Amino acid sequence: MFTFLTRKSPLGLIRAIGTYDIIEHKAIISDQSIGLLPPKLLTGTSNEIYINPMLGNGYKNDVNSGQGFIPEAIFSKLGGYINANSAFSNDFLQGKSAYLVKGYPRKQIIMNPQKVKACIVTCGGLCPGLNVVIRELYMTLHYNYGVPEIYGIRDGYKGFYTPGCLQEFNTSTVHDIHLKGGTILRTSRGGWDKDKISNSIINNGFNQIYIIGGDGTHRGIASLVNELSSKGHFASVVGVTKTIDNDIPIIDRSFGFDTSVEEAQKAIDSADIEANSIENGVGLVKLMGRNSGFIALHSSIANRNVNLCLIPESDYELEGPNGVYAYIANRLKVKSHAVIVVAEGAATGCKDQDLRNTGKDASGNLALYDIGKHLKDGIAKYCKNQGIDVTLKYIDPTYMIRSIPANSTDKKLCTMLAQAAVHGAFAGFTGFSVGLVANQIAYLPVDLMTKIYEGKNASPGQRKVDVDNNMMWWKLMSSTGQPSFRNLV
Ligand SMILES: Nc1ncnc2c1ncn2[C@@H]1O[C@H](COP(=O)(O)OP(=O)(O)OP(=O)(O)O)[C@@H](O)[C@H]1O
Numbered sequence: 122m123f124t125f126l127t128r129k130s131p132l133g134l135i136r137a138i139g140t141y142d143i144i145e146h147k148a149i150i151s152d153q154s155i156g157l158l159p160p161k162l163l164t165g166t167s168n169e170i171y172i173n174p175m176l177g178n179g180y181k182n183d184v185n186s187g188q189g190f191i192p193e194a195i196f197s198k199l200g201g202y203i204n205a206n207s208a209f210s211n212d213f214l215q216g217k218s219a220y221l222v223k224g225y226p227r228k229q230i231i232m233n234p235q236k237v238k239a240c241i242v243t244c245g246g247l248c249p250g251l252n253v254v255i256r257e258l259y260m261t262l263h264y265n266y267g268v269p270e271i272y273g274i275r276d277g278y279k280g281f282y283t284p285g286c287l288q289e290f291n292t293s294t295v296h297d298i299h300l301k302g303g304t305i306l307r308t309s310r311g312g313w314d315k316d317k318i319s320n321s322i323i324n325n326g327f328n329q330i331y332i333i334g335g336d337g338t339h340r341g342i343a344s345l346v347n348e349l350s351s352k353g354h355f356a357s358v359v360g361v362t363k364t365i366d367n368d369i370p371i372i373d374r375s376f377g378f379d380t381s382v383e384e385a386q387k388a389i390d391s392a393d394i395e396a397n398s399i400e401n402g403v404g405l406v407k408l409m410g411r412n413s414g415f416i417a418l419h420s421s422i423a424n425r426n427v428n429l430c431l432i433p434e435s436d437y438e439l440e441g442p443n444g445v446y447a448y449i450a451n452r453l454k455v456k457s458h459a460v461i462v463v464a465e466g467a468a469t470g471c472k473d474q475d476l477r478n479t480g481k482d483a484s485g486n487l488a489l490y491d492i493g494k495h496l497k498d499g500i501a502k503y504c505k506n507q508g509i510d511v512t513l514k515y516i517d518p519t520y521m522i523r524s525i526p527a528n529s530t531d532k533k534l535c536t537m538l539a540q541a542a543v544h545g546a547f548a549g550f551t552g553f554s555v556g557l558v559a560n561q562i563a564y565l566p567v568d569l570m571t572k573i574y575e576g577k578n579a580s581p582g583q584r585k586v587d588v589d590n591n592m593m594w595w596k597l598m599s600s601t602g603q604p605s606f607r608n609l610v
């Protein structure tokens with residue numbers, strides 16, 4: 122039986138000495154009977170428990186005074202699991218329920234905040250909100266937990282072992298970065314080297330590592346957790362789910378996705394104005410979506426003026442009586458204008474022409490065939506042969522969308538994700554990521570994230586639009602009026 126000893130540390134931190142399996146961890150292990158999908162528990166050298174420095178009992182206390190500000194009564198109300206059934210397929214659930222651990226601050230924590238050395242890194246492509254996450258990770262670590270040393274790693278994974286990429290943060294480093302797009306840390310693709318990265322973490326003494334990225338990044342996190350553990354290094358490795366394409370399974374949506382759908386409206390509205398301001402006008406907009414067409418799909422449904430949307434998951438043919446070109450030509454004859462949205466990866470769905478994605482980027486992602494340009498030339502040529510004098514305006518706003526600051530909805534999401542990430546590391550979890558599930562912030566085991574997939578032909582760790590079963594696809598057809606192009610002749 123555990124004896125609870127407490128004393129004030131020199132810095133006012135109450136410390137409880139004992140083994141930390143007495144706290145929530147024990148409960149988590151025993152609760153697996155309810156279908157709990159728990160994050161990994163951090164095990165290692167430390168056997169001390171500390172009281173969360175946010176605990177306070179005076180109503181005059183606040184973060185800026187450096188005092189605890191969350192009353193005991195609130196801590197005891199926090200807790201519980203998220204019913205995550207909506208995030209999993211019936212195949213996965215098999216009649217059972219799935220629960221995820223909720224992201225919130227724990228009263229008992231397993232690291233002395235004053236001994237934490239944290240680092241933050243951003244990997245993969247840009248996404249609106251990256252700087253908000255970086256800032257909030259810093260703010261939570263610095264103000265709420267009093268962590269003394271917080272570093273940024275520049276240039277993604279390779280920055281861990283590249284000289285000059287380590288940058289110590291202070292409040293002025295992050296002061297107004299949430300108002301800017303991009304990432305102050307810069308990012309990169311490729312550069313994954315398990316050995317060099319883990320050695321750099323160990324040599325620098327980092328014991329909390331925050332990694333913001335997409336599916337590729339999370340495969341790296343899963344491997345890094347095992348590597349650090351096999352080298353006996355006591356550190357929590359935490360992911361923050363980031364994908365402008367919204368192609369990470371389990372989560373409701375990533376930060377930056379809402380901003381992107383909103384920003385895409387400007388391009389689609391311009392395409393609509395151009396198309397309607399001339400006889401036989403066509404406005405063609407290319408949006409991001411390498412393997413998954415969520416941005417194109419949601420932007421088209423939101424816009425209401427789109428007449429055709431093509432995504433990587435939807436099969437279609439270009440030529441022939443039931444093809445895309447014939448559909449556009451017929452529409453011009455009847456309505457004299459057309460608005461088209463195409464996801465950049467939509468060449469994948471083309472069944473009658475060999476539009477191959479050839480080559481790979483530094484991370485091993487497919488380099489995409491330029492479907493936008495192909496459609497632009499193909500529609501003009503087809504219509505000309507049909508005697509239609511088409512005027513086509515092609516808009517590619519992809520990098521303009523991805524580089525803008527996050528909107529308020531996404532800023533709020535970034536803030537909640539970052540706070541929960543820090544709370545999870547202090548609670549003693551590792552190898553987990555934070556994501557929005559059933560509208561709450563959940564701790565997602567990274568091992569699970571890299572294995573699970575959603576949608577037909579999705580690879581492990583990937584989510585695709587399920588054009589057979591997902592109602593959003595049929596909602597798109599009802600709002601654009603386009604045929605499914607599915608029964609190809
Ligand atoms: N299987 C893997 N194991 C370890 N690291 C990986 C793996 N796949 C990708 N990475 C690394 O993760 C980082 C980011 O990967 P990637 O470029 O695919 O972006 P991402 O995280 O998927 O984000 P985005 O959605 O923007 O593409 C890169 O540094 C890459 O080398």
Ligand SMILES: O=P(O)(O)OC[C@H]1O[C@](O)(CO)[C@@H](O)[C@@H]1O
Nearest residue numbers: 246247365366409410411465482
């Ligand atoms: O030009 P980059 O950096 O390779 O990024 C492009 C890719 O990044 C993403 O936005 C996210 O993976 C994809 O939609 C897109 O194909």
